[in-house]
Amino acid sequence: MSVQAISYKDKKVISIGDVSKITGITERQIRYYEERELIFPKRTERGTRKYSFGDIERLMDIIEKREDGVQTFEIRQDLLKKERRLDGKKFQVI
Amino acid sequence: MSVQAISYKDKKVISIGDVSKITGITERQIRYYEERELIFPKRTERGTRKYSFGDIERLMDIIEKREDGVQTFEIRQDLLKKERRLDGKKFQVI
DNA sequence: CGTGTAAGGAATTCTGACACG
DNA sequence: CGTGTAAGGAATTCTGACACG
Numbered sequence: 092m093s094v095q096a097i098s099y100k101d102k103k104v105i106s107i108g109d110v111s112k113i114t115g116i117t118e119r120q121i122r123y124y125e126e127r128e129l130i131f132p133k134r135t136e137r138g139t140r141k142y143s144f145g146d147i148e149r150l151m152d153i154i155e156k157r158e159d160g161v162q163t164f165e166i167r168q169d170l171l172k173k174e175r176r177l178d179g180k181k182f183q184v185i
Numbered sequence: 186m187s188v189q190a191i192s193y194k195d196k197k198v199i200s201i202g203d204v205s206k207i208t209g210i211t212e213r214q215i216r217y218y219e220e221r222e223l224i225f226p227k228r229t230e231r232g233t234r235k236y237s238f239g240d241i242e243r244l245m246d247i248i249e250k251r252e253d254g255v256q257t258f259e260i261r262q263d264l265l266k267k268e269r270r271l272d273g274k275k276f277q278v279i
Numbered sequence: 280c281g282t283g284t285a286a287g288g289a290a291t292t293c294t295g296a297c298a299c300g
Numbered sequence: 301c302g303t304g305t306a307a308g309g310a311a312t313t314c315t316g317a318c319a320c321g
Contacts, residue, residue, distance in 0.1 A: 098193075099192075099193040099194050099238045100193050102238070104198065104199045104203050104207075105198045105199070106200065106291080106292080107291090107292070107293095108290095108291065108292080109198050109235075113198075117303075117304080118292085119302090119303060119304065119305090120302080120303065122293090122294095123301095123302065123303070127302095137292090137293090137310080137311060137312095138292080138293065138294095138310095138311095139291085139292060139293080139311085139312095140292080140293090141203075144193045144196070157302090162301075162302090163301080163302080164301090200312080200313080201312090201313070201314095202311095202312065202313080211282075211283080212313085213281090213282055213283065213284090214281080214282065216314090217281065217282070221281095231289080231290060231291095231313090231314090232289095232290095232313080232314065232315095233290085233291095233312085233313060233314080234313080234314090251281090256280070256281090257280080257281080258280090
């Protein structure tokens with residue numbers, strides 16, 4: 092129930108060109124969000140970025156926030172908060 | 186229960202090079218199986234083939250059969266039989 | 280029948296930079 | 301800060317063909 096096999100959602104196999112078409116934003120923006128550490132594609136041996144469907148969902152979320160005027164810095168903050176919450180559950184202090 | 190939204194499994198977004206790496210067979214073989222109508226990738230505007238995870242599963246199946254000495258012709262026959270069975274359920278003759 | 284290979288062209292992706300603001 | 305663009309190089313993919321068997 093808690094442990095789940097990695098599904099297709101998390102396999103990083105989509106090229107940036109396709110991600111751009113699917114999400115509707117430019118490759119430049121996608122690369123910038125990576126630079127700002129909001130998204131983490133895999134790299135092939137050659138250096139090509141590969142994204143998962145999960146990454147695309149995350150991107151959709153980022154796009155929405157950006158449209159609401161949220162800065163990448165703030166989006167990153169929220170991300171870190173979430174991670175800390177997850178850590179808390181793993182190493183719960185009593 | 187019967188109708189299901191198209192999941193990530195059926196989104197055709199994987200390039201032939203990645204399919205080759207994932208399945209372990211050459212691009213030549215993958216293209217040949219398409220020529221023999223065993224597999225049906227999508228084409229981008231430019232003409233690049235795009236495969237889904239479902240396509241990859243199907244390929245794995247084809248590879249196994251080929252290793253057992255089954256010819257592409259026979260594999261295709263089985264495919265058509267399956268389709269007919271499905272059709273039978275849709276247009277059942279009484 | 281099933282697969283390898285060399286050939287040439289066209290589209291993709293990458294990085295670092297300059298630009299505007 | 302967030303995004304556009306031109307630049308040049310490197311890797312990808314495509315098709316049609318010849319080869320072996």
